Amino acid sequence: MSASPLFDKINADLITAMKAKDEAGTSALRMLKSAIKYKEVDLKREIKDEEVVDVLSKQAKQRKESIEGFEKGGRADMAAKEKAELALIEKYLPASLSDDELAKLVEEAIKSAGAAGPKDMGKVMGVLTPKIKGRADMGKVSGLVKSKLG
Numbered sequence: 001m002s003a004s005p006l007f008d009k010i011n012a013d014l015i016t017a018m019k020a021k022d023e024a025g026t027s028a029l030r031m032l033k034s035a036i037k038y039k040e041v042d043l044k045r046e047i048k049d050e051e052v053v054d055v056l057s058k059q060a061k062q063r064k065e066s067i068e069g070f071e072k073g074g075r076a077d078m079a080a081k082e083k084a085e086l087a088l089i090e091k092y093l094p095a096s097l098s099d100d101e102l103a104k105l106v107e108e109a110i111k112s113a114g115a116a117g118p119k120d121m122g123k124v125m126g127v128l129t130p131k132i133k134g135r136a137d138m139g140k141v142s143g144l145v146k147s148k149l150g
Helices: 005-019 023-043 049-072 076-092 099-113 118-132 138-149
Strands: none
Touching (some): 005 049, 005 076, 023 049, 023 076, 049 076, 099 118, 118 138
16 A cells, blocks of 8 residues: 555556556556656655655656657547547546636735736746646636736
8 A cells, every 4th residue: 555545546547457468558558657656756756645645647748748749740540549548548547627717726826816917827826736736727817817917
């Protein structure tokens, strides 16, 4: 049993995929386990759920970028493989925020940070990031904060 129930779940699902001879699932779950283990080695301690979510978010972002690149390059087969991996990764991420929920959180963060203009963007993001980490695309969030402060 590790410090992260989420990591334990990924390990259990990997064993299930291996027993079911699900090659695609086994491969994707091994990749996730490896990425999480690398993070654990970097931290020099057992990983926590929040850190697993960080790793999963980065992996999801990489898949999205790969899908975009493969689609531009006309590699539908590779894009489909990346989409399948992305779907698997998203199973372990917290539920995404709706646009309305995100807008509300941005408004609250602007008020609590006392932001007056674009120069206060760092303060707002500092307040907002812990609340939404892994639940929203940070590029989208940044654009929303800029538009509200601008």
